Amino acid sequence: MSKKLTDDPIKTAMLVVGAFGSCLVLIGLCWDFLSNNILPNTIIGIYKQSFWENLVISLHGVLIDLVLVAILILWLDHRRNKRALNQQFKEDLEDYALLDFDEVNLKKLGHLKRLNLNGIESVNVQNLVLNRMHAKGLTFSNCKMIGLKLANGKIEGSNFTSVNMRSCNFEGTELKSAKFNSCILLRTKFISAKLKGISLEQCNLVRCDFSGANMQSTILRESNVQGAKFAQANLKRANFMGVKNLDVVELATAKNLDYIQVDECVLGELKVLRPDMNFQGKGRP
Known part of the structure; x- marks a missing residue:
């Protein structure tokens, strides 16, 4: 224990300041006894009772300065340690990104959560594998997570804003209360995924x-869906308002198109291609 203290300069300095402060406070508390019984009989040259009294008062001022400096040093050291820990989390994510074992994936997911707890939402890592994991309450923005693989898992209550996530794999994954805003999801696989709402x-x-x-009720407003595949997808009440490069013929291959929200011109084409679908009238919300 003592070796650890002496090896750490911060802890050593705190120990010295603590010992100095304890002695000084003890002298201050016992000053009446010292001044009445010891100091009157202890005179060495100019070092009389008044000198020691002034010295103790001055040292209290020094102690206050030392305490303030100690608080500042501790705060700076805490920030340094926090940055170092966050950097370690990021390096671990990069080092173990491609490994696909439940124990390793759980550790990687834990690193992402801790980075979020430390206020970091920009995490740049490629080909990160989190298959079969339950990612809950994550937030990422303005970063690159290219090739993220979270197949047969669950993403819940998470937000992705302006994230480059091309070539991700969410096959068989349930996405619940998740938001992707202004993200690049080029060539991402959502095969058999649950994307309701x-x-x-x-x-x-x-x-x-x-x-x-x-x-069902998925919102794709103003997104670019060029070349996207919707075969056998359930698009009931899905919102496609203002989408770009929509292939109506491909959209018609969906399993369910009831009450889909699309622009009027697209709806007209769908009525011809899918006469079995239920649709809303002009006054649809």
């Missing part, structure tokens, strides 16, 4: 694969 607004969904996905 999530938001994919203003995203790049070029060549994404939504085959067999449950997209």
Whole structure:
């Protein structure tokens, strides 16, 4: 224990300041006894009782300065340690990104959560594998998470804003209360995923694969869906208002198009291609 204290300069300095402060406070508390019984009989040259009294008072001022400096040093040391720990989390994510074992994936997910707790939302890591994990309450923005793989898992209560996430894999994954805003999801796989009620607004969904996905009430407003696949997807009440490069013929391959929200011109084409669908009238919300 003593070796650890002496090896750490911060702890050593705190120990010295603590010992000095304890002695000084003890002298101050016992000053009446010292001044009445010891100091009157202890005179060495100019070092009389008044000198020691002034010295003790001056040392109290020094103690206050030392305490303030100690608080500042501790705060700076805490920030330094926090930065070092965050950097270690990021390096671990990069080092173990490609490994696909439940124990390792759980550790990587824990690192992401701790980075978020430390106020870091920008995490740049490629080909991160988190298959079969339950990612809850994560927030990422203005970063690159290219090639993220979270298949057969769950993403819940998480937000992604302006994140480059091209070539991700969310096959068979349930996304609940998740929001993707202005994200690049180029060539991402959502095959057989559960996307009910999530938001994919203003995203790049070029060549994404939504085959067999449950997209009830999913919001894709103003997103680019060029080359996206919707075969056998459930698009009931999905919002496609203002989407760009929508292939109506491909959209018609969906399993369920009831009450889908699309622009009037697209709705007209869908009525011809899918006469079995239920749709809302002009006064639809």
